[in-house]
Amino acid sequence: MLVVGLQFLIWGITGLYMVTMDIHFIHGESLAKPHLKKKSLPLNDVKIDLNTLVDLYPNAQNITLKQLLNQPVYELSFIGENEEKPILINAVSGEKLPVIQKQLATKIATHFINDSYPFRSINLITTHAPSELSSRHLPAWQVNFNHWASPMIYVNQYTGEVVTKRHAYWRVFDWMWRFHIMDYDDGENISNFFTERCNYCANWGYSWHRSYVHKNNKVIHSKIYSFKKTIKRCD
Amino acid sequence: MINVKKSPSFYRINKFLHQWLAVIVGIQLMIWLATGLYFNVMDHNKASGNVNRVNLSTQQNAKEYTYIPIHALGLTSIQRIHIRWILDKPYYQVVYKAGNHQYQKQEQVLIDAQTGLSYSLSVEHVNTMALNSYSGDGVIIETKLVQPPIDDLPNERNSVWQVNFNDLDDTSVYIRQSSARVIAHVTNDRRLRDLMLTLHFMDYSNKAGFNNPQIIFFAGLMLLFSISGIYWLFHLILTKQLLRRKKSTM
Numbered sequence: 110m111l112v113v114g115l116q117f118l119i120w121g122i123t124g125l126y127m128v129t130m131d132i133h134f135i136h137g138e139s140l141a142k143p144h145l146k147k148k149s150l151p152l153n154d155v156k157i158d159l160n161t162l163v164d165l166y167p168n169a170q171n172i173t174l175k176q177l178l179n180q181p182v183y184e185l186s187f188i189g190e191n192e193e194k195p196i197l198i199n200a201v202s203g204e205k206l207p208v209i210q211k212q213l214a215t216k217i218a219t220h221f222i223n224d225s226y227p228f229r230s231i232n233l234i235t236t237h238a239p240s241e242l243s244s245r246h247l248p249a250w251q252v253n254f255n256h257w258a259s260p261m262i263y264v265n266q267y268t269g270e271v272v273t274k275r276h277a278y279w280r281v282f283d284w285m286w287r288f289h290i291m292d293y294d295d296g297e298n299i300s301n302f303f304t305e306r307c308n309y310c311a312n313w314g315y316s317w318h319r320s321y322v323h324k325n326n327k328v329i330h331s332k333i334y335s336f337k338k339t340i341k342r343c344d
Numbered sequence: 345m346i347n348v349k350k351s352p353s354f355y356r357i358n359k360f361l362h363q364w365l366a367v368i369v370g371i372q373l374m375i376w377l378a379t380g381l382y383f384n385v386m387d388h389n390k391a392s393g394n395v396n397r398v399n400l401s402t403q404q405n406a407k408e409y410t411y412i413p414i415h416a417l418g419l420t421s422i423q424r425i426h427i428r429w430i431l432d433k434p435y436y437q438v439v440y441k442a443g444n445h446q447y448q449k450q451e452q453v454l455i456d457a458q459t460g461l462s463y464s465l466s467v468e469h470v471n472t473m474a475l476n477s478y479s480g481d482g483v484i485i486e487t488k489l490v491q492p493p494i495d496d497l498p499n500e501r502n503s504v505w506q507v508n509f510n511d512l513d514d515t516s517v518y519i520r521q522s523s524a525r526v527i528a529h530v531t532n533d534r535r536l537r538d539l540m541l542t543l544h545f546m547d548y549s550n551k552a553g554f555n556n557p558q559i560i561f562f563a564g565l566m567l568l569f570s571i572s573g574i575y576w577l578f579h580l581i582l583t584k585q586l587l588r589r590k591k592s593t594m
Contacts, residue, residue, distance in 0.1 A: 158413040172427040
């Protein structure tokens with residue numbers, strides 16, 4: 110217990126935080142406006158059909174008709190050796206839209222987020238994604254809002270999609286997860302050296318401790334003996 | 345520093361609390377430690393179930409086909425439309441209501457983009473897709489449409505096709521009915537991992553989550569158990585009882 114006692118405490122604190130916080134809330138789903146998903150795609154406004162689109166962009170592989178701030182747009186992505194970046198096409202006029210600029214990214218984020226969060230600042234991230242954003246979403250606009258929980262909305266610069274939403278509860282959760290699995294690097298490896306050794310010690314230590322507390326209980330002693338044998342076999 | 349000599353009653357209460365907490369959380373604590381150790385040492389590739397999974401290529405020449413215009417389909421109240429390639433043919437995947445996660449209840453349909461007719465996966469197409477996504481030695485022994493709750497996919501809320509292979513891993517390939525996507529390969533290794541997750545998360549109602557009342561209760565007790573244990577340990581160190589006990593046993 111001298112060796113693993115503190116880790117037991119860390120597992121207790123981090124475990125309790127993670128199970129009491131609703132995982133959907135942690136994922137930032139409460140940051141979005143509740144009515145956002147009910148808006149329908151204005152199909153009557155779509156003037157460019159798919160035949161025209163594939164004539165103009167024959168290399169397009171994934172095509173999606175969606176809304177960008179209530180405006181119908183086609184999102185095209187490409188696969189292959191000459192991999193091009195995704196593009197947006199205005200589904201009414203057929204013109205290719207420029208990459209998402211600062212003002213539009215701000216509009217997208219403020220349109221997405223609950224009204225109670227006032228806008229604070231915006232940054233473009235093109236390289237070195239912060240740990241809370243997957244690098245596959247780069248380049249992305251990081252839109253910050255004024256609130257003690259520092260909510261941030263990440264908007265992809267090519268597609269205008271809200272790709273990630275984060276707040277302080279998620280960041281605390283992320284640290285709790287790292288401490289729980291003892292991965293102090295990036296929190297992505299649950300098979301790390303520290304957790305493995307500590308877990309062996311904890312299994313042994315907990316068994317020993319129970320025998321210490323209930324030293325007159327012969328049944329527990331015999332169980333610990335067999336458990337120690339198991340641990341030796343694992344080593 | 346803790347003045348332990350002035351608080352003997354608190355020490356006794358703490359000791360009593362720690363011992364009884366050990367009785368209550370002891371078995372679950374052993375389960376947490378044992379399953380935690382399993383997560384450390386397991387083969388992550390095998391446990392994912394994707395050992396024999398092949399990604400289906402979507403690269404197509406879109407210009408080869410003539411498409412029914414979307415506005416001619418008479419669709420209303422839709423959120424988005426994806427152009428999908430299923431067994432080398434184009435389809436409109438019309439999304440009426442999408443959840444935040446794919447496993448949540450989806451309201452979507454597939455429409456043949458060349459004819460405008462509604463499309464539903466047939467057993468033949470399901471088997472072809474499952475075989476295309478599978479690189480193992482087994483052959484298909486059963487194909488069936490299953491409804492949630494699904495033992496292998498506890499969080500899935502949509503109808504899925506289950507294609508069972510007769511290989512050593514008892515592989516089941518799952519294809520979502522509404523989107524015609526291969527969503528999972530489930531093998532015995534993955535089933536063992538899922539069982540360990542169920543035990544670790546105390547998810548006995550099989551909802552694939554860890555926000556359930558029983559784990560919150562036991563996690564609270566576990567924290568109290570740790571705090572009382574740390575206090576007891578410090579008490580033993582500060583009163584030099586720990587060293588004395590060790591010496592007396594030598």
